[in-house]
Amino acid sequence: MTTRAMLAAAGAALIDEQRDLGEAELRGLAALPVDSVPALASLAHEVRLARCGPEVEIEGILSAKTGGCPEDCHFCSQSSKFESVVRPTPYLNIREIVKAAQETAELGASEFCIVMALRGPDDRVIDNVIEATAAVRRETGLNVAASLGILDRDQAKRLAEGGVHRYNHNLETARSFFPRIVTTHTWEERFDTCALVREVGMELCCGALLGMGESDDQRIELLLQLRDVTPAEVPLNFLNPRPGTPLGARPLVEPIEALRWIALFRLALPEVILRYAGGREVTLRELQALGMTAGINALIVGNYLTTLGRRPEQDIQMLADLKMPIGVLSKVI
Amino acid sequence: MAYCDGCGAPLEDCDGTCRGELDPPRFCRECGRKLDVQVTPTGYRAGCRRHPPVAPTGEPKL
Ligand code: SF4
Ligand SMILES: [Zn+2]
Ligand SMILES: [Zn+2]
Numbered sequence: 027m028t029t030r031a032m033l034a035a036a037g038a039a040l041i042d043e044q045r046d047l048g049e050a051e052l053r054g055l056a057a058l059p060v061d062s063v064p065a066l067a068s069l070a071h072e073v074r075l076a077r078c079g080p081e082v083e084i085e086g087i088l089s090a091k092t093g094g095c096p097e098d099c100h101f102c103s104q105s106s107k108f109e110s111v112v113r114p115t116p117y118l119n120i121r122e123i124v125k126a127a128q129e130t131a132e133l134g135a136s137e138f139c140i141v142m143a144l145r146g147p148d149d150r151v152i153d154n155v156i157e158a159t160a161a162v163r164r165e166t167g168l169n170v171a172a173s174l175g176i177l178d179r180d181q182a183k184r185l186a187e188g189g190v191h192r193y194n195h196n197l198e199t200a201r202s203f204f205p206r207i208v209t210t211h212t213w214e215e216r217f218d219t220c221a222l223v224r225e226v227g228m229e230l231c232c233g234a235l236l237g238m239g240e241s242d243d244q245r246i247e248l249l250l251q252l253r254d255v256t257p258a259e260v261p262l263n264f265l266n267p268r269p270g271t272p273l274g275a276r277p278l279v280e281p282i283e284a285l286r287w288i289a290l291f292r293l294a295l296p297e298v299i300l301r302y303a304g305g306r307e308v309t310l311r312e313l314q315a316l317g318m319t320a321g322i323n324a325l326i327v328g329n330y331l332t333t334l335g336r337r338p339e340q341d342i343q344m345l346a347d348l349k350m351p352i353g354v355l356s357k358v359i
Numbered sequence: 360m361a362y363c364d365g366c367g368a369p370l371e372d373c374d375g376t377c378r379g380e381l382d383p384p385r386f387c388r389e390c391g392r393k394l395d396v397q398v399t400p401t402g403y404r405a406g407c408r409r410h411p412p413v414a415p416t417g418e419p420k421l
Contacts, residue, residue, distance in 0.1 A: 086400040111366070111385040113393040129401045269366070269377070307381055328400035334381040338401065 027054070029062045033069050040296050041076045046253070052246050052294055056286070063286045067320035070289035074321050077296045081353030082345055083324040085137035085171075085301065086130025089331035090118040090158075095143040097175075097210045099198070101238060103268040103332055104143040107210075110270040112332050117142075117151075123158045124165050131166040133327050133338045136354045138162060139171040139194060139231075141331055145211065146176035156188030163189060169354070171231060176211065176219050179226070186226040192258065193223040196233035200247035203240045220255040229258035233303060236287055237265035237279040245287060249294040259324065260298045262291055264305030266333065278305075281313045285320050292321025299324045299355045307336050315344050324355065362391035 027035070032054055039045045047055075058066060094114030098107040106114070118126075127138045140155060140162075147155070151174060159170040172185060173194035185193065197216055198204070204213035223230045232255050234248055252260060264284055267276045279287075284306075291300055301324035302317055310317060325345075327338045345352060361370040365378025367386035378384070383396050387407035394405045 088400060089398060092397065111393065113385075113395055115395050115397055118397070126399045129399060133400070308379065329398045329403065332383075332396070332398055333379075334383060334398065334403065336381070 029058055029065065032058070033062075033065055036293060037069055037072065040073045040293065046296070047293055049246060049250060052249065052290065053243070055293060056242050056246060056290055058286075060282055060286075063282050063289070066289045066293075067285055067316065070292040070321035071319045073296050074292050074300075074323055078299075078323050078355070079353075080350055081323070081355060082318070082350045083137060083299055083301070083355040084133065084135040084327050084341075084352055085139060085324065086126070086133060086135045086328050087139040087141055087326055087330065088118070088123065088126040088130075089143070090123055090140050091116070091142035091144065092332065093143055095145065097145050097208065099208050100272040101198075101207065101235060101265055101268065102143075103271060105271070108271050110268065117154070120154070120158050120161050124161050127162040127166045127168055127170075130328070131168055134342065134352055135327060136169055136352075137171060137192070138166070138168040139173060139192075141173040141194070142175070143331075144175040146178075147174040147181060152181050152184050152188075155190070156184065159189045173231075176215055177222055179222055182219075182222045182226040182228070186228045190228060192229040192231050194231040194233065194261070195219045195223065196235070196261070196263075197248065197251060197255070198233070198235045199238060199240055200244040201251060202247060203238070203244045207238055217251075217255065220257075224256060230255060231259040231261060232257040233261035233263060233301075234291070235263040235265060235304075236284070237276065237305070237309075238273055239276065245290070246294075249291065252295060257295075258299060259301055260291065260295060261301040261303035261326070262288065262322075263303045264309040266305040266308050278309050281310050284309050285313065285316055288317050288320045288322055301326060304330050304333070315348065318344065318348055318350065360391075362386055362388055364388050364394075367391045367393070 092115045093112045103110040103112045171192040201213045363373035364384035383403045396405045
């Protein structure tokens with residue numbers, strides 16, 4: 027099949043028939059020559075508009091407990107297993123969390139995520155996050171998400187009842203590649219927490235990190251596994267190699283390949299909230315706006331957990347220039 | 360002696376490429392110790408346990 031025929035068939039499936047693409051179709055699109063990437067991106071943008079609309083959701087995130095994590099995710103500067111430049115800092119108090127949420131609200135965001143570097147929370151952490159969630163809701167009106175690691179059912183239920191509307195837990199990479207990246211917990215443990223989040227009625231935010239050495243086939247594998255956990259949101263990260271970590275010397279994903287995979291994520295997950303997350307500035311540089319017309323419909327604005335983002339005004343201006351309205355994207359689950 | 364705020368090496372031993380434009384400082388310029396760094400949505404705080412707080416240096420570019 028020619029590139030044009032392949033793109034037309036994928037468009038017909040996703041827009042006219044509202045049918046998901048199969049594995050073979052995704053593999054075909056992933057193998058298109060590099061000069062077809064703009065056409066692939068354009069299809070992904072059309073699919074995003076047809077299936078999600080023009081709104082873009084904005085979120086701010088806060089590391090409320092940084093570093094000292096006992097896990098060994100090889101990309102992460104917050105693991106205590108590596109000689110990282112990140113010094114562990116204590117839990118933030120509720121006043122500090124609310125202040126960061128206020129900064130986020132002033133940027134026009136609708137979503138605020140409280141993140142902690144943990145294998146999983148204990149009861150005190152859950153108590154504090156519930157209290158912080160209520161305070162942030164009261165003071166800013168923002169929707170509150172949390173990312174606290176592996177949960178048990180009781181913890182997941184308490185967070186859901188406590189007003190946490192979305193929980194982040196990333197699969198990060200394909201099941202077949204995961205043991206090369208993490209040895210202190212399993213892919214299945216992550217999958218189970220993702221399932222629990224849905225079962226207790228929270229929206230699931232389940233992200234990916236590209237550029238760790240996984241193959242194209244493993245990226246497709248990941249896309250199919252992401253479908254299995256039915257996330258409301260998928261934050262798409264590109265590896266920003268951190269000094270001292272086992273992946274510290276890896277090259278960045280090439281900008282055009284980043285665009286290809288943004289488009290493939292949209293084509294594989296047509297209705298998901300696909301969020302630009304960590305690594306976009308260093309990976310895409312001046313091509314960042316192209317991601318917005320390749321399937322992205324949400325952004326983390328401002329800084330990340332241990333690194334800085336570009337200035338929020340630049341992102342707001344980019345959306346204004348693209349005539350993309352800022353809105354709230356929430357899935358009824 | 361002064362130290363690189365990106366890698367903590369003596370300043371004359373670092374060519375300055377260790378700290379990316381979007382990395383906050385990680386080491387005290389005065390003593391080379393690791394800083395306590397808290398990144399927030401619109402800024403960061405960086406402090407040495409022995410020395411006065413480090414003021415954020417300019418806006419990230421890119
Ligand atoms: S569990 Fe999270 S904070 Fe801990 S090492 Fe892995 S990615 Fe980093
Ligand atoms: Zn240095
Ligand atoms: Zn010092």
